[in-house]
Amino acid sequence: MATINDNYLKLKAGYLFPEIARRVNTFVESNPSANIIKLGIGDVTEPLPEACRTAMIKAVEDMGDRSTFKGYGPEQGYGWLRETIAAQDFQSRGCDIDGSEIFVSDGAKCDSGNILDIFGKNNKIAVTDPVYPVYVDTNVMAGNTGENNDKGEYDGLVYLPISADNNFLADIPTEKVDLIYLCFPNNPTGATATKEYLKAWVDYAKANNAIIFFDAAYEAFITDDSLPHSIYEIEGAKDCAIEFRSFSKNAGFTGTRCAFTVVPKQLTAKAADGSEVELWKLWNRRQSTKFNGVSYIVQRGAEAVYSEAGKAQIKALVNFYLENAQIICNKLTGAGFDVYGGVNAPYIWLKTPHNLSSWDFFDKLLQTTNVVGTPGSGFGAAGEGYFRISAFNSRENVEEAMKRITEQFKA
Numbered sequence: 001m002a003t004i005n006d007n008y009l010k011l012k013a014g015y016l017f018p019e020i021a022r023r024v025n026t027f028v029e030s031n032p033s034a035n036i037i038k039l040g041i042g043d044v045t046e047p048l049p050e051a052c053r054t055a056m057i058k059a060v061e062d063m064g065d066r067s068t069f070k071g072y073g074p075e076q077g078y079g080w081l082r083e084t085i086a087a088q089d090f091q092s093r094g095c096d097i098d099g100s101e102i103f104v105s106d107g108a109k110c111d112s113g114n115i116l117d118i119f120g121k122n123n124k125i126a127v128t129d130p131v132y133p134v135y136v137d138t139n140v141m142a143g144n145t146g147e148n149n150d151k152g153e154y155d156g157l158v159y160l161p162i163s164a165d166n167n168f169l170a171d172i173p174t175e176k177v178d179l180i181y182l183c184f185p186n187n188p189t190g191a192t193a194t195k196e197y198l199k200a201w202v203d204y205a206k207a208n209n210a211i212i213f214f215d216a217a218y219e220a221f222i223t224d225d226s227l228p229h230s231i232y233e234i235e236g237a238k239d240c241a242i243e244f245r246s247f248s249k250n251a252g253f254t255g256t257r258c259a260f261t262v263v264p265k266q267l268t269a270k271a272a273d274g275s276e277v278e279l280w281k282l283w284n285r286r287q288s289t290k291f292n293g294v295s296y297i298v299q300r301g302a303e304a305v306y307s308e309a310g311k312a313q314i315k316a317l318v319n320f321y322l323e324n325a326q327i328i329c330n331k332l333t334g335a336g337f338d339v340y341g342g343v344n345a346p347y348i349w350l351k352t353p354h355n356l357s358s359w360d361f362f363d364k365l366l367q368t369t370n371v372v373g374t375p376g377s378g379f380g381a382a383g384e385g386y387f388r389i390s391a392f393n394s395r396e397n398v399e400e401a402m403k404r405i406t407e408q409f410k411a
């Protein structure tokens with residue numbers, strides 16, 4: 001009989017979002033008239049910017065004409081998109097990133113998991129706790145962890161706790177690790193990182209020959225000019241960091257699918273024989289073999305993100321969600337909640353009232369206000385006692401949800 005990858009059996013059964021869906025469905029079955037407002041999953045709600053739609057319609061027309069038709073494109077993405085990204089997202093911010101170091105893909109989620117293909121099995125891996133669950137689960141699947149223990153942690157991973165006590169910024173580890181996942185602006189806490197903070201990580205990584213996986217899927221939400229948008233704004237980061245970016249949250253591409261990963265050519269790691277190997281070459285080989293590129297139509301849509309019209313439309317879109325976040329922060333603070341994030345990020349992270357567990361607060365909120373959020377404990381053991389509210393929704397839903405919550409939880 002064929003055998004399976006047993007590592008999948010180590011994964012905790014009740015994954016967060018299916019469990020939320022199960023509880024909501026049970027509630028709706030017994031309360032069919034309830035008007036549920038979902039501020040849980042971080043999916044966007046507003047339509048694609050016009051500039052992107054227009055570019056994609058034009059690209060569909062290209063596909064209908066023999067002279068402009070496109071078959072397989074380069075696995076790494078079309079040169080015109082890679083060059084535009086390098087110029088506008090990086091060189092314009094003083095980062096020396098070349099178009100050839102940009103790998104266009106169908107998602108930062110896939111890339112942040114797939115990147116493990118090019119790394120060895122003996123790396124010590126650090127994640128924050130709480131964390132975007134994909135980083136942990138893809139390491140479990142790859143066999144980089146032991147079993148899930150009674151603390152809800154996987155043996156073999158190094159967990160770096162983040163809480164209000166350290167402003168949701170993990171302390172630099174005292175032990176030596178090889179791979180580190182950082183995400184700023186952060187999902188789930190909405191925390192941001194200063195240049196000084198990232199510099200400390202870059203210094204640590206360089207001193208320990210470690211690689212940082214820097215997830216900047218939410219960089220468009222940074223409004224504070226002093227904050228870095230890319231880890232390459234930090235001196236030395238090209239020697240130690242891979243960056244993941246996405247068009248999902250800035251341009252509403254969660255359903256359209258386009259993202260990119262930056263792998264600097266000078267980045268190296270060690271082979272079993274002790275030699276240093278360029279990670280760019282391995283990732284290029286990996287993508288060329290296992291990936292056939294993002295569709296021409298979608299890449300034209302992504303290119304339009306950088307047009308003058310596209311930039312203006314995306315700014316308006318991001319501002320709309322940031323205004324939602326501001327409303328949520330103000331209303332919840334007024335109702336007496338301890339509220340974090342939501343300023344340079346679309347997520348609001350709050351302390352549950354009366355020391356309720358994350359899931360108890362989830363149930364209470366659902367039952368008393370019909371509002372759905374995400375229990376903090378679903379992002380890791382140290383998320384217990386916290387709760388995530390997403391600003392991705394219509395203004396009407398956000399205002400109605402806040403009205404219900406403030407009526408129910410008066411300060």
Ligand SMILES: Cc1ncc(COP(=O)(O)O)c(C=O)c1O
Pocket residue numbers: 042106107108109110132183187215217245246247248254258259
């Ligand atoms: C931190 C983080 N990275 C990556 C992603 C996924 O990005 P994409 O839609 O490009 O796969 C998400 C989505 O919620 C996220 O929160």
